[in-house]
Amino acid sequence: MIRFDHVSKVFRGQTEPALDSVTFEILRGEFVFLVGPSGSGKSTVLRHILLEDSPTKGHVHVLGQDLAKISNRKIPYYRRNVGMVFQDFRLLANKTVFENVAYAQKVIGKSRGHIRQAVPDVLKTVGLSGKEDRLPHELSGGEQQRVAIARAVVNKPAILLADEPTGNLDPQTSREIMRVLRRINKNGTAVVMATHDVSIVDEARQRVIELKDGELVRDEAGGVYTPEVVKYEEPEAPEVATEEPRGKTIAAAMAERVAAPDRRPGSRKDDIDSPTTRLPDADEDDDADLHEGGAR
Numbered sequence: 001m002i003r004f005d006h007v008s009k010v011f012r013g014q015t016e017p018a019l020d021s022v023t024f025e026i027l028r029g030e031f032v033f034l035v036g037p038s039g040s041g042k043s044t045v046l047r048h049i050l051l052e053d054s055p056t057k058g059h060v061h062v063l064g065q066d067l068a069k070i071s072n073r074k075i076p077y078y079r080r081n082v083g084m085v086f087q088d089f090r091l092l093a094n095k096t097v098f099e100n101v102a103y104a105q106k107v108i109g110k111s112r113g114h115i116r117q118a119v120p121d122v123l124k125t126v127g128l129s130g131k132e133d134r135l136p137h138e139l140s141g142g143e144q145q146r147v148a149i150a151r152a153v154v155n156k157p158a159i160l161l162a163d164e165p166t167g168n169l170d171p172q173t174s175r176e177i178m179r180v181l182r183r184i185n186k187n188g189t190a191v192v193m194a195t196h197d198v199s200i201v202d203e204a205r206q207r208v209i210e211l212k213d214g215e216l217v218r219d220e221a222g223g224v225y226t227p228e229v230v231k232y233e234e235p236e237a238p239e240v241a242t243e244e245p246r247g248k249t250i251a252a253a254m255a256e257r258v259a260a261p262d263r264r265p266g267s268r269k270d271d272i273d274s275p276t277t278r279l280p281d282a283d284e285d286d287d288a289d290l291h292e293g294g295a296r
């Protein structure tokens, strides 16, 4: 449904590519995180999908169309398939919640009757029923982002792009926004979300595409933000005695004493079999240490 085929992008006046032969495919209804350091190319990927940028090399296909072949005249029609939300919400400040969402329907020529039904429906999906008449400044940041999401999905796009949608929100509000995005995704919309939010990515366990300096360096199903690097530890070599031990352990000394024939006058050979011969030997002691100290 979204296919990048060796996409490279070098912006005018730049020497380093913003995208460097990026190849991936996103299927219908997937949820994908785009991660990577600042400047790694995440927004550039999203802008290519939205047809705000075009590749210097390579091809982008969305919904079966080669985007290079879409004429300027047809771009607005293409964009109906792709909703977009941003970190800074970008709402119309002088319009109510209802009007902000309805605006997305008006510009594509939907009838008043359709709008009257579709807007309350989508506001319910994002959890904003009852707040239709509020202006953006009368809403919390999380509520403003819900309006922006409602506006992005009211036309039922196949794809929702989100560029750091939780970047301005506290952790609890971010989680609520994630629940809204997951709900929209479950209804069949593919979601591609660029983010720096480690805990959101780690909790969601969705597909993660990681960029670094414009290159795709990881594409992992059920991934986390930063995969744990498994540190290689050299196995400990078995101890080899290279010199005489400086002192005997108490157990070794006692074992030696018990094993030696008792030269005291009147001693009997049977004494050797007395219970003290059952003292653990030095090897057994080492084993006990191993278990106590855990795996080494």
Ligand SMILES: Nc1ncnc2c1ncn2[C@@H]1O[C@H](COP(=O)(O)OP(=O)(O)OP(=O)(O)O)[C@@H](O)[C@H]1O
Residues within 6 Å of the ligand: 011, 012, 014, 017, 018, 036, 037, 038, 039, 040, 041, 042, 043, 044, 045
């Ligand atoms: N219009 C442009 N003209 C020139 N260079 C650009 C333009 N847009 C982006 N770049 C450069 O392309 C590279 C990738 O930028 P991009 O915005 O995609 O990164 P990002 O991963 O989204 O970063 P962030 O996490 O900070 O949003 C950066 O080096 C950036 O400076």
